[in-house]
Amino acid sequence: MTQKPEDIKVIIATDCGSTTTKAILIQYDEEKGEYRQTYRGEAPTTVESPFEDVTKGVLNSISELSELSGRELLDENNMILKKSSPSEGADIYISTSSAGGGLQMMVAGVVRSMTAESAERAALGAGAIVMDVIASNDHRLPHEQIERIRQLRPDMILLSGGIDGGTKSHVVDLAELISAADPKPRLGIGFKLPVIYAGNRDAREEVSGTLEEKVDLVIVDNLRPVLEKENLGPARDKIHDMFMEHVMQQAPGYKKLMEWTDSPIMPTPGAVGAIIERVAQLYDLQVVGVDIGGATTDVFSVFVDPEDEKPVFNRTVSANLGMSYSISNILAEATLPNISRWVPFPIDERELRNQIKNKMIRPTTIPQTLHSLAVEQAIAREALRLAFVQHKSFATTLKGVQKQRTIADAFVQTGTEGTIVNMMNLDLLVGSGGVLSHAPRRNQSAMMMIDAFRPEGITRLAVDSIFMMPHLGVLSEVHPKAATEVFLKDCLVYIGTCIAPVGQIKESKDVMKYSIDLPQGRQEGMLRQGEMLLFPLGVGEKASAVFEPTGKADVGAGKGTRVETVVHGGVVGLILDGRGRPLMTVPDDKDARIQQMLSWLENLKVYNMDELKALGRA
């Protein structure tokens, strides 16, 4: 791309998903001096037979965009009109892709919790689905590891291991495993599988000697040059390059699509990660983003590492947690009692199981009744919770790092297993995916996110309005200003702010005194344990607030310490969550539990309460 950012006024971005291709139009508003997303078009993806050409779906979605906007975007040859004028064309066209299963990778490293984990982080950060992790200590015999590589047929392998100047023998052993497996790529017969080596630089020669003839070997800087530091950038960049050069070249129609785009095509999750990372960096925020899909749930986070005080981006894919194809796995992992605790009316096990299995065999159906909506949202809470638990266990400080101690540490020796996810420091929680973005009421999205993620202290909540984070991720590589402006103004629908004191307070006791200067007047009162309150505060509105937690509660400044702050509104408003953290346990008694749920749901205006209570009576 040779255009200067200031010359870019009209942008077309597409995301080629497995089922639909989504196009958005972003235009520069001369009057306001800002970029805004204006139109959105959608068409079925055409990567599978009978079309086997991804560009057909792309053109269809852009045609829809053209019709909706009244702007000519395609010429008579059905090519994107480049160079914009007031009524036609676009300055740049960019795209992401997850069609055909996205980028599927295997990673290998010497120790599972060290270089192999760093390699996994690099691959996930680049937007790949990590099919398996091979490590010297994964308790599998060499023939099992070879068999696994052959079976999975990844698009790419990332091989790492050893610090610079560290072990060579283990890394060469891993290279020999790959060589023995002689893996073939998933797409493109006759092509060599791309293998990126990002391990001990002293072992490069031996690794080259072992793999050169069998695979397309690329060597980059070690992703763990010393154990105290990760250097994931070179490996991530090379994964993107190889994705373009090898994987995309083999997918139907992608060669043509690559010629059209003004920036390399990014894997969809990689693009989502990119925009979250950029926004976090730009506005100095600690962010969690979640995309709950039908088959998988992606969680992205940017948190400051307490060890070196630098923001760290992490992404995890929970491949077994999704709202349609994988919905039965949620039941298996979360167990029935955990799901039914969120259902605000009596439901028997058989009924719940039937609904879950029906959703699995009819994945495209959406809830038509309040009953099925409430059940689906109960399941979503557990899927999100489990995905976040997995994310927290992955987003940890580096392991195997030397510690310096003083005598004061005698009784507080912490290990390196600790997660860097500190919910008290979380500034923004962004939800995405059908169940969150398309919930009939935003209050439902808010409640689901609060129940699943359990934000602590003061946290802003938002949802991705029309799932345009992938588009903005790839745009952020070309035009960061446009991407961040659209992200904050059009992509995110601010739900409001959740204020959740941390601490375990006894039932019905005082948790926090609050005083909020709302536009309609000051609201003062006492939040009690187990209570949830909602105050209206619209999108773009701010309110000064003073929170005085009781001795055992903490809203971010320490136990019992008063906090004066400005809180932001949203479509739902301000939510005061007095259920404590860890979240109070719901009563075992079914009636008491339902009463408890109903009081929360009523206070937060989550459902039509008359209908919901009628369900309970029925």
Place this chain on the structure above:
Amino acid sequence: MQTSGYRQAFRILIIVMLWAATPAGSLGVEPEDAGTGLPVIPPMNLVAADTPNDNGNGITLRWDCPPGDDGSGAVISGYVVLRSENSREGYLETAVLGPGTAKYIDNGPAADPVTGEKIHFIRNKPYYYRVAARYASGYRAVSGASGPVQGRAQWFHDGKIPVLTATVLFFALVILYIQKARLQGSELYVRPIAGMKEIDNAIGRATEMGRPILYVLGLGSPEDIATIASYTILARVARKTAEYRTELIVPCNEPIVMTIAQETVRNAYMEAGHPDAYSDDMVFFVTSMQFAYVAAVNGLMLREKTATNCYFGKFYAESLLLSETGNIAGSIQVAGTDEVAQLPFFVTTCDYTLIGEELYAASAYLGRDPLLLGALKAQDFAKALVMILIVAGAVLMSFGIDWLLEIITVRM
């Protein structure tokens, strides 16, 4: 005077009662001490009984001192305890006691006045007792006989019921927790010990760095508990180094410790499925001299550039020398010792330190053996109980309430 008449009548009444109460064979009672004018009364209500909670080598005698005994010796200069195997005759002196004495445990020999022979107290033999009060004026008033009574051994010392209760409770807890550990398996919660959790990472670090791991068993003898605990941890470390294919170095200070360590490491390598990777040279004897050993191990650390150093066992003055060298060499260090004096040195120089009993707990933590886990949990529970009793006792005693103290006091 009226008062004097009452006193006289009272004296006569006592004399009559004593006369009536004196058994046949009494050595006689003088009616009145000529010096003081008081009646000469023998010790009253003599009771001889087997001494409780002993091994049968004593009989306890109790009596009431005559009214004139104020403990000063002015009226009654003392008492003589007499013992016989026959109620009527053959009483021998076994003890001479001071004035004011009202209790005596007889377990000593009696001297035969004729032969001078010492006749020892014999368990389970019936004896009769009398106690004579010796008046300062020279009179001697002897009580009636009490007996027969035998010195018998007791099965249980009832003053130690709190000890029995605590013992029963503790063993019940051990059995309960062992059962629980068996049922719950590895799910039984044991507080994670950061040092133990990090051992895997420390071995991983050595593997990634391509450098060896040093394991020091300390200067203890093979029978020291700390050394025994260290073998368990060594087994775990060795199993991991076998799995990770990382070099392990175990320099020993004691030949027998070396032999046991060799066996431990060999077994661990076999269990890990890599017996071929084991070599006797991994575990070797250096020297028995403390500082020569330190010099050798420090040299090893610096030459071999060990990535991870483990110190588990008994350590003395060498602890800081070893761990400081390791720290300077940039190794991850994990230490554990029950030598309290050495802990500050380890804490400041090592990445992770197992404090005191954590070293023993480590074996349970690593092995997850129900027996060890159950015993560990029971010990923790018992310690918690003791702490609660101490606090509760202190609080109650502060308010003058002593029933808790009464319950838990052991009477010897």
